[in-house]
Amino acid sequence: MKLYRGLIEATVQALQQIFSDKQQADRVVERLLKSNPKWGARDRAFLAENIYEIVRWWRLIKFSASLEKVTQPDHFWKMVGTWQIIKPAQLHTETDNILPEWAEFEEINPETVLSRYQEALKVRKIAQSIPDWIDEVGERELGDKWEKEITALNHQAPFVLRVNTLKSDLQAVISVFGEDKVETVPEVPTAIILKKRQNVFGQDAFKRGFFEVQDAGSQLIPAFLDLKPGQTVIDACAGAGGKTLQIASLLENKGNIIALDIENYKLEELQKRAIRNGVKILTTGLIKNDSTVKDLVEKADRLLLDVPCSGLGVLRRNPDTKWKLQPTFLNTIRNTQWHILSTYSKMVKRGGKMVYATCSLLPSESEDQVTRFIMEFGDRWRLMNERRTSVADEGYDGFYMALLERIK
Numbered sequence: 001m002k003l004y005r006g007l008i009e010a011t012v013q014a015l016q017q018i019f020s021d022k023q024q025a026d027r028v029v030e031r032l033l034k035s036n037p038k039w040g041a042r043d044r045a046f047l048a049e050n051i052y053e054i055v056r057w058w059r060l061i062k063f064s065a066s067l068e069k070v071t072q073p074d075h076f077w078k079m080v081g082t083w084q085i086i087k088p089a090q091l092h093t094e095t096d097n098i099l100p101e102w103a104e105f106e107e108i109n110p111e112t113v114l115s116r117y118q119e120a121l122k123v124r125k126i127a128q129s130i131p132d133w134i135d136e137v138g139e140r141e142l143g144d145k146w147e148k149e150i151t152a153l154n155h156q157a158p159f160v161l162r163v164n165t166l167k168s169d170l171q172a173v174i175s176v177f178g179e180d181k182v183e184t185v186p187e188v189p190t191a192i193i194l195k196k197r198q199n200v201f202g203q204d205a206f207k208r209g210f211f212e213v214q215d216a217g218s219q220l221i222p223a224f225l226d227l228k229p230g231q232t233v234i235d236a237c238a239g240a241g242g243k244t245l246q247i248a249s250l251l252e253n254k255g256n257i258i259a260l261d262i263e264n265y266k267l268e269e270l271q272k273r274a275i276r277n278g279v280k281i282l283t284t285g286l287i288k289n290d291s292t293v294k295d296l297v298e299k300a301d302r303l304l305l306d307v308p309c310s311g312l313g314v315l316r317r318n319p320d321t322k323w324k325l326q327p328t329f330l331n332t333i334r335n336t337q338w339h340i341l342s343t344y345s346k347m348v349k350r351g352g353k354m355v356y357a358t359c360s361l362l363p364s365e366s367e368d369q370v371t372r373f374i375m376e377f378g379d380r381w382r383l384m385n386e387r388r389t390s391v392a393d394e395g396y397d398g399f400y401m402a403l404l405e406r407i408k
């Protein structure tokens with residue numbers, strides 16, 4: 001595709017906001033597209049993809065561009081120009097890689113770039129474009145599996161919908177897009193993969209609550225809770241409620257859902273989504289201190305702990321996480337996860353069940369936390385089932401889920 005100056009300027013600006021101003025990539029892209037409604041579908045797709053791919057391959061591009069740091073506007077231009085040169089090889093596309101004769105690209109020598117790129121491919125952490133410390137943690141915790149997972153995490157994620165069975169059904173949502181435009185997922189009966197990315201949020205079917213956007217692997221987590229209509233379910237880290245809404249579907253709108261979080265704006269968003277989804281059994285509660293949890297001791301038939309985590313399992317969707325995560329955050333978040341697991345679990349009734357889930361590939365945030373829990377509380381709890389989804393082998397995002405039963 002011919003490079004249009006306006007689009008490349010917008011790309012440079014967006015990257016400055018992400019890397020210099022530390023803004024979230026998805027928000028930057030969303031704002032950029034909203035503030036330029038006249039751009040056509042092709043330009044919008046080019047921009048979003050170009051920005052995400054540059055963020056994903058930042059370290060590889062920086063090496064190919066022979067840049068030590070990227071702080072000044074000319075560095076950002078060099079990064080964007082360098083990406084256009086290596087993009088066909090990196091993404092196996094047929095796009096040409098000849099740069100326009102713009103002053104900002106004058107100093108880029110394509111031959112040097114391509115030779116540096118070949119060198120980069122020999123070193124995993126540069127070829128896979130990850131910080132040293134993430135490569136080290138990944139290898140230490142996952143061993144041989146790390147390389148194939150991180151390789152898979154560097155591909156664009158599929159675009160997946162969850163059919164809201166409170167308002168619609170699989171066939172009806174498929175017909176909104178057309179049989180030939182979608183794929184289904186045998187293991188996940190409410191998941192539909194759109195073969196081509198598109199803006200679904202303007203669709204009438206979305207506004208009427210027939211579907212939500214949710215990865216198929218994520219849809220396995222509420223299903224893991226072994227839900228029955230009529231139960232009281234607490235979703236203790238509900239966020240904006242992707243999984244809460246699915247829980248309501250699985251309960252067939254019968255019973256009670258109490259959705260908690262420490263961030264009020266997320267619960268407000270959940271309430272809006274719940275109205276769109278036709279959810280009638282939801283109460284939300286802001287966790288301000290331990291008393292919220294104390295008031296709910298032994299109230300839940302089912303508890304979902306979709307705990308905050310490193311997000312390393314969803315790097316395909318949030319590639320900027322690689323650059324924003326700090327090693328110290330891992331320790332802090334493991335402590336938070338342990339606090340949530342060891343204290344929030346008291347909200348489950350005797351005979352009730354809970355699911356502990358993360359979107360991390362790391363056992364230290366997942367399996368190890370559950371092992372510690374069973375070691376400390378094994379007289380009251382038993383581990384019933386555990387599942388890890390593989391990005392490389394199954395194509396889902398990388399989730400961990402454990403189903404535990406309170407026996408006493």
Ligand SMILES: C[S@@+](CC[C@H](N)C(=O)[O-])C[C@H]1O[C@@H](n2cnc3c(N)ncnc32)[C@H](O)[C@@H]1O
Nearest residue numbers: 236237238239241242243261262263306307308
């Ligand atoms: C992985 S996200 C949840 C995603 C959500 N369940 C969904 O499906 O969309 C983790 C959530 O935990 C919340 N959180 C962080 N610390 C918490 C705490 N101590 N207690 C409860 N929620 C917490 C965060 O605000 C965040 O919304």
